[in-house]
Amino acid sequence: MSDTQTPARGETWLAALGGKAPRLPGYPRSVQVADFEIGGRAARLIAVVPDASSTFPRARNGEVGLLEGWSLAQAVHEAIAADRDAPEKRAIIAIVDTPSQAYGRREEAFGIHQALASAAAAYATARLQGHPVIALLVGKAMSGAFLAHGYQANRILALADPGVQVHAMGKEAAARITLRSVEDLEAFAATVPPMAYDIDSYATLGLLWRTIPVQHAAAPTPTDLSTVLAALHDALADIDADPHRDLRGRLGGENRGASRQVRAVLASQWQG
Amino acid sequence: MTRAALLSRESFVELGARARAQALLDPGTFRELAGPFDGLTSPWLKRQGVVPQGDDGVVVALGTIDGHPTVVLAIEGAFQGGSLGEVGGAKIAGALELAAEDNRRGVPTRAVILFETGGVRLQEANLGLASIAEVHAAIVDLRRYQPVIGVIAGQVGCFGGMSIAAGLCSELVVTREARLGLNGPAVIEQEAGIAEYDSRDRPFIWSFTGGEQRFATGLADRFVNDDTTAIRDVVAELIARPPRSAHRSERYTDYLRRLGRYDASKQPTPDAVRDLLGDQT
Secondary structure, eight states: OOOOSOTTHHHHHHHHHHTTOOOOSSSOTTEEEEEEEETTEEEEEEEEOOOTTOSSTTSSSSOBOHHHHHHHHHHHHHHHHHTTTOSSOOEEEEEEEESOBOOSHHHHHTTHHHHHHHHHHHHHHHHHTTOOEEEEEEEEEEHHHHHHTTTTOSEEEEEESTTOEEESSOHHHHHHHTTOOHHHHHHHHHHOGGGOOBHHHHHTTTOOSEEEEOSOSSSOOHHHHHHHHHHHHHHHHHHHTOSOOSSGGGTTOTTOHHHHHHHHHHHHHHTO | OOHHHHHHSOOSTTSOHHHHHHHHSOTTOOEEESOTTSOOOOTTTGGGTOOOOTTTTEEEEEEEETTEEEEEEEEOTTSGGGOBOHHHHHHHHHHHHHHHHHHHTTOOOEEEEEEOBOSBOGGGHHHHHHHHHHHHHHHHHHTTTSOEEEEEOSSSOBOTHHHHHHHHSSEEEEOTTOBBOSSOHHHHHHHHOTTTOOTTOHHHHHHHHBHHHHHHTTSSSEEOOSOHHHHHHHHHHHHTSOOOSSOGGGOHHHHHHHHTTSOTTSOOOHHHHHHHHOOOO
16 A cells, blocks of 8 residues: 555654553564553553564555554453452553555465454453543554554544554555546545545544644644643543443534434334 | 355355345345445545445344344455445444444344454555454454454455454354455565465465465364355354353463463464364363
């Protein structure tokens, strides 16, 4: 997938937020994990980062591949296990900057879908067991990579920056699959909000809890860091005050009317 | 199968989504919810010149299987490649959410998902992706109470975000016609080149992602013939079980250990994958 932005935002933000916290051992270089505290609350930061020396050639640019999927599950499950008897579960913060899932023969052969399922299930389980789970979008959040790393969070936060993008597929491949030109695809993206690639259109879908204005998304200033820490703190308080551990908070967006209508019809017909 | 057996069986693969759901549920118990006359069509397709369908390609059917309350979610592969948009995704996620609510109130509703899908409907891109995330959340919630059974019969197969959903199911049933993979062959070829993945080489595609290989490598739990009675019987057997205490998606230690034995400088053969992932004891 073509990419003009520097692909190291995830690593940059993990280092900025985590301060001096060491990277936990036992993970591949492409999965960085650090424990820190935010407002007196224990929290685990998790980021998928590029590893140019990965033995998997299709997963060297920050893609979520086989090792990354299973290792994300490990990072989350180890936090769940460590806090099993703790009165307060640590927060889990997924720092999202993933250009895509890994596209390759090795990946399909060994069941990359199962690796990504493992990661998604781990985040969902952590949320159901009372860990506040937050996704912080600092770069691209694409497709299967985002499903595995971030989309199961209680709250999704995004930097308000053109380099932050959410989508189901890169433009060239999406054009091929839907039998359109890239130009046609871009024309539709301008008028059909769920097809757009930019974060402002995405915000109209109601999936984001908050967008965070920053000066330098790729190289945060001290002000940026304190702004993001404050937003994370607010999100934790909002999760703690919420009696529900599910994803219903995402259904209120102006462009999600059909999602609400379908659920209302199902609920009214369910009992017969 | 013998010639006589082939001639006497009723194909499940050849059935549409609604007929598949009817075939699984006990006779006379099928009740469709949010059906084609409830006015729930995609709000996004028309403005892109695509004709919407009354059920948006997903059938939600409540009934019983051997007396157990069950919701069957059947995806229609013939409509837009079984792709999930906002409405179809909300039908699956919403029904699974209600099944979990049933269990919290003491009603032991199970779920069966009939996968026949390329994943996200690209014309509804981000809302398809979001609804698939909600399907994932609902499966992980419901499988704590009751089995969630996935079936991939063919011919579309199961790809994209819905392959992740298949990986979350308590049990996964496949046929020889099934394919299961994260990325569709054409997308891999587009992204990685024809030397990496030739989307027109069907034997190659099936050798890695076909139902027989997925069963042999432990990524599916049951391998059945394309026979409606056989598929119904397997689903009925699996759905009567207590919920699983451990799921395939929790076995990260085992899979990472196995992957550690693979020399990723070489492309694998289907046999090499069987050597590494087979023998799931």
